[in-house]
Amino acid sequence: MAAPLTLLLVLAVTIRAALFRSSLAELIAERVEVVSPITAWKRVVEGLALLDLGVSPYSGDVFHETPLIIYLFHFVVDYAEITFMLADVITAVALYMAVKDYNKQVFRKQKFALEADRYPLDCLELIRSPKEIYLLNPFTILSCVAKSTCGLNNAVVALFIFSTIKGNTLLSAIFLCLATYQSIYPLTLCAPAMLYLMQRQYIPVNFRRASFWWFIAQYLFMYLGSLFVLICLSFFLLGSWDYMPSVYGFILSVPDLTPNIGLFWYFFAEMFEHFRLFFLCVFQINVFFYTIPLSVKLKEHPVFLIFMQLAVISIFKSYPTVGDIALYMAFLPVWSHLYRFLRNTFLVSCVLLACSTLFPVLWHLWIYAGSANSNFYYAITLLFNVAQILLVSDYFYAFLRREHHLTYGLYLKRKDGSEATLVLK
Amino acid sequence: FTLSIYLSIYLSIYLSIYLSVCLSDSAGQFFSSGHTNNWAVLVCTSRFWFNYRHVANTLSVYRSVKRLGIPDSHIVLMLADDMACNHRNPKPATVFSHKNMELNVYGDDVEVDYRGYEVTVENFLRVLTGRLPPSTPRSKRLLSDDRSNILIYLTGHGGNGFLKFQDSEEISNVELADAFEQMWQKRRYNELLFIIDTCQGASMYERFYSPNLMALASSQVGEDSLSHQPDLAIGVHLMDRYTFYLLEFLEDIHPASKANMNDLFKVCPKSQCVSTPGHRTDLFLRDPGSVLITDFFGSVRKVEITTEAIDLTDPIKEVEERPANGDVHKEMHSYVDQLPVSEIIHQKPKQKDWHPPDGFILGLWTLILLVFFQTYGVKHLRHIF
Numbered sequence: 108m109a110a111p112l113t114l115l116l117v118l119a120v121t122i123r124a125a126l127f128r129s130s131l132a133e134l135i136a137e138r139v140e141v142v143s144p145i146t147a148w149k150r151v152v153e154g155l156a157l158l159d160l161g162v163s164p165y166s167g168d169v170f171h172e173t174p175l176i177i178y179l180f181h182f183v184v185d186y187a188e189i190t191f192m193l194a195d196v197i198t199a200v201a202l203y204m205a206v207k208d209y210n211k212q213v214f215r216k217q218k219f220a221l222e223a224d225r226y227p228l229d230c231l232e233l234i235r236s237p238k239e240i241y242l243l244n245p246f247t248i249l250s251c252v253a254k255s256t257c258g259l260n261n262a263v264v265a266l267f268i269f270s271t272i273k274g275n276t277l278l279s280a281i282f283l284c285l286a287t288y289q290s291i292y293p294l295t296l297c298a299p300a301m302l303y304l305m306q307r308q309y310i311p312v313n314f315r316r317a318s319f320w321w322f323i324a325q326y327l328f329m330y331l332g333s334l335f336v337l338i339c340l341s342f343f344l345l346g347s348w349d350y351m352p353s354v355y356g357f358i359l360s361v362p363d364l365t366p367n368i369g370l371f372w373y374f375f376a377e378m379f380e381h382f383r384l385f386f387l388c389v390f391q392i393n394v395f396f397y398t399i400p401l402s403v404k405l406k407e408h409p410v411f412l413i414f415m416q417l418a419v420i421s422i423f424k425s426y427p428t429v430g431d432i433a434l435y436m437a438f439l440p441v442w443s444h445l446y447r448f449l450r451n452t453f454l455v456s457c458v459l460l461a462c463s464t465l466f467p468v469l470w471h472l473w474i475y476a477g478s479a480n481s482n483f484y485y486a487i488t489l490l491f492n493v494a495q496i497l498l499v500s501d502y503f504y505a506f507l508r509r510e511h512h513l514t515y516g517l518y519l520k521r522k523d524g525s526e527a528t529l530v531l532k
Numbered sequence: 533f534t535l536s537i538y539l540s541i542y543l544s545i546y547l548s549i550y551l552s553v554c555l556s557d558s559a560g561q562f563f564s565s566g567h568t569n570n571w572a573v574l575v576c577t578s579r580f581w582f583n584y585r586h587v588a589n590t591l592s593v594y595r596s597v598k599r600l601g602i603p604d605s606h607i608v609l610m611l612a613d614d615m616a617c618n619h620r621n622p623k624p625a626t627v628f629s630h631k632n633m634e635l636n637v638y639g640d641d642v643e644v645d646y647r648g649y650e651v652t653v654e655n656f657l658r659v660l661t662g663r664l665p666p667s668t669p670r671s672k673r674l675l676s677d678d679r680s681n682i683l684i685y686l687t688g689h690g691g692n693g694f695l696k697f698q699d700s701e702e703i704s705n706v707e708l709a710d711a712f713e714q715m716w717q718k719r720r721y722n723e724l725l726f727i728i729d730t731c732q733g734a735s736m737y738e739r740f741y742s743p744n745l746m747a748l749a750s751s752q753v754g755e756d757s758l759s760h761q762p763d764l765a766i767g768v769h770l771m772d773r774y775t776f777y778l779l780e781f782l783e784d785i786h787p788a789s790k791a792n793m794n795d796l797f798k799v800c801p802k803s804q805c806v807s808t809p810g811h812r813t814d815l816f817l818r819d820p821g822s823v824l825i826t827d828f829f830g831s832v833r834k835v836e837i838t839t840e841a842i843d844l845t846d847p848i849k850e851v852e853e854r855p856a857n858g859d860v861h862k863e864m865h866s867y868v869d870q871l872p873v874s875e876i877i878h879q880k881p882k883q884k885d886w887h888p889p890d891g892f893i894l895g896l897w898t899l900i901l902l903v904f905f906q907t908y909g910v911k912h913l914r915h916i917f
Contacts, residue, residue, distance in 0.1 A: 178888050336899065340896060344892045
């Protein structure tokens with residue numbers, strides 16, 4: 108049931124405002140699962156204070172945001188809460204309109220499909236829009252109340268998705284460039300964006316066709332051009348290239364090993380210096396590595412590819428927070444028609460719930476009570492990430508299985524007429 | 533006849549010169565050590581019953597040092613565990629250093645300053661450097677000055693470059709060398725003798741770099757120090773070899789003995805000790821042959837008896853300084869007034885507001901407007917809303 112958008116927005120804003128006023132705000136702002144060294148609000152305030160004192164905010168290891176964030180918050184630092192709520196609202200609205208548009212296209216495509224046995228419920232009409240899931244997701248609310256700049260990142264990515272689905276190449280390239288400029292990982296979303304836009308303009312995805320390469324060149328030119336412009340503009344803000352090692356060097360070389368819900372910190376805390384570079388490369392490549400195989404497999408379904416890529420980024424990035432998870436979880440209701448093919452819903456939901464509640468418990472036991480140690484916390488982190496990976500791969504399986512059914516029919520029969528089973532090899 | 537007188541005069545002159553030279557030599561030797569007080573820091577770092585021998589080692593050195601004259605007020609004794617009252621001790625209130633229970637080194641006047649869990653690396657380093665909290669009693673402090681000779685004896689379990697304290701932490705040779713340098717810079721010792729009886733003990737003195745340090749160790753790097761002999765009645769090894777032979781050597785020293793460091797270096801050769809004892813004298817300014825054992829192990833004061841009487845009844849008059857030119861009056865500088873502290877602390881930092889450069893704002897908004905109009909075109913604006 109699609110509740111009216113405005114009602115939902117009002118409800119979400121009320122919840123956030125109530126939480127902002129309560130004493131929970133400081134508590135949440137310190138939780139390591141919600142804020143990371145890149146996105147913490149405390150660091151933004153510190154960076155701006157340093158700037159007021161005449162010192163570059165990038166000196167020392169405090170501030171790891173991009174200069175555009177400095178510019179933005181220089182003017183709105185007193186209205187920070189409204190800014191973050193606005194960011195959440197923008198994300199939700201963008202996602203909602205994107206998915207509405209996407210649904211319309213999918214409907215149109217399926218009307219023209221001629222398949223023999225299609226199951227009666229093209230249950231795409233029952234899609235719950237992602238806006239509820241995003242706005243009312245406790246992860247999003249936590250992230251917003253903590254004023255983590257992850258909310259702004261999510262807003263940019265959502266706008267990118269919206270402009271891609273609308274078909275606007277220039278805007279999509281610009282928003283993707285903004286998202287990459289904030290944190291490097293959305294670079295992998297180039298591939299699905301290009302695939303989708305090519306699909307929309309009916310350019311066949313074929314290596315031998317000139318139009319394919321021409322489109323890629325156009326898109327890459329717009330993307331790289333705007334990236335170049337943004338980087339030069341950031342140079343002019345503070346007059347120095349200080350921000351490059353502070354932002355991008357920090358993301359890539361992971362010097363800060365504060366525990367978070369990711370996989371990097373524990374591993375690198377116990378690593379010998381000799382092997383650090385090697386494992387750093389391995390871990391970072393892990394994020395980018397799945398782009399090409401997934402794009403090859405999912406070249407007809409770029410929106411699902413966007414979902415998979417977002418999930419991969421938020422699991423394998425160097426400083427993930429619950430805000431990143433909220434973004435890809437917002438997409439889950441778009442694929443709610445895959446529900447009948449999912450195999451692990453109970454397991455995944457139980458593990459995710461249990462881990463989310465265990466995070467603060469084990470943190471308290473480790474840091475305050477002293478009766479646990481980092482292994483306990485890391486075990487929960489691992490389990491959480493495994494559950495997420497299971498969730499994503501489950502959806503992947505369900506998607507592929509549905510595609511298979513669309514091509515070969517729902518009730519499969521062997522040659523002799525007995526019922527057959529599908530096995531995923 | 534005149535020749536014999538000449539000869540006798542010549543001889544007497546020669547003899548007097550010789551005697552005076554001798555006397556000045558012995559006078560020189562009389563005052564060569566330069567220290568006025570002695571201290572000893574004796575540390576046993578291991579606990580548990582099977583490390584009985586380490587406590588016995590430390591108590592043997594304590595006994596010798598006390599016997600040779602250093603009072604308890606100048607000894608800091610740190611024992612990590614209590615063997616005499618350990619419930620596994622079949623002979624309670626005793627700690628023996630020799631089998632057949634010949635020598636009870638515990639006695640009834642042992643004063644342990646740091647006991648049990650107080651023996652930590654932090655406390656040891658604080659004792660050495662003097663950086664103790666103000667509430668520490670005098671018996672737990674090393675109140676040495678720049679005329680003190682200090683003996684430091686460590687025993688326990690060690691390895692290459694470290695010594696284990698209490699089975700849970702370690703002190704490294706670098707930390708120890710730095711502590712000694714702190715002591716030197718704070719003028720907390722005149723000369724220091726460092727003796728260590730652990731496995732690979734020579735690694736602990738490798739990193740010393742402060743002057744006037746002499747070090748002895750029971751084994752070289754890569755070698756283990758071995759224990760002497762077990763006592764079947766008590767059930768544990770009673771002493772380590774090096775300290776056993778050191779104790780034997782020290783039992784022959786009395787306050788007037790002239791034995792010097794070269795004899796100490798010969799204690800426990802490889803045939804008796806199995807490990808090779810080592811020593812380091814390159815940082816020591818005097819020749820080890822001229823350093824007496826009692827310079828470190830005893831508190832030997834030489835007394836010079838004089839028959840002169842010194843009159844202490846007249847009050848000492850203050851000598852007034854006249855200024856060079858009478859009109860200049862020197863300002864009395866007090867320490868407080870040298871900096872205008874009140875001005876400094878009440879100064880508030882100037883709040884300079886940072887503004888983004890105009891070029892940046894211009895460029896950014898131009899780009900934003902360009903993109904906007906490119907995407908939407910001016911006339912399509914109403915279709916979006």
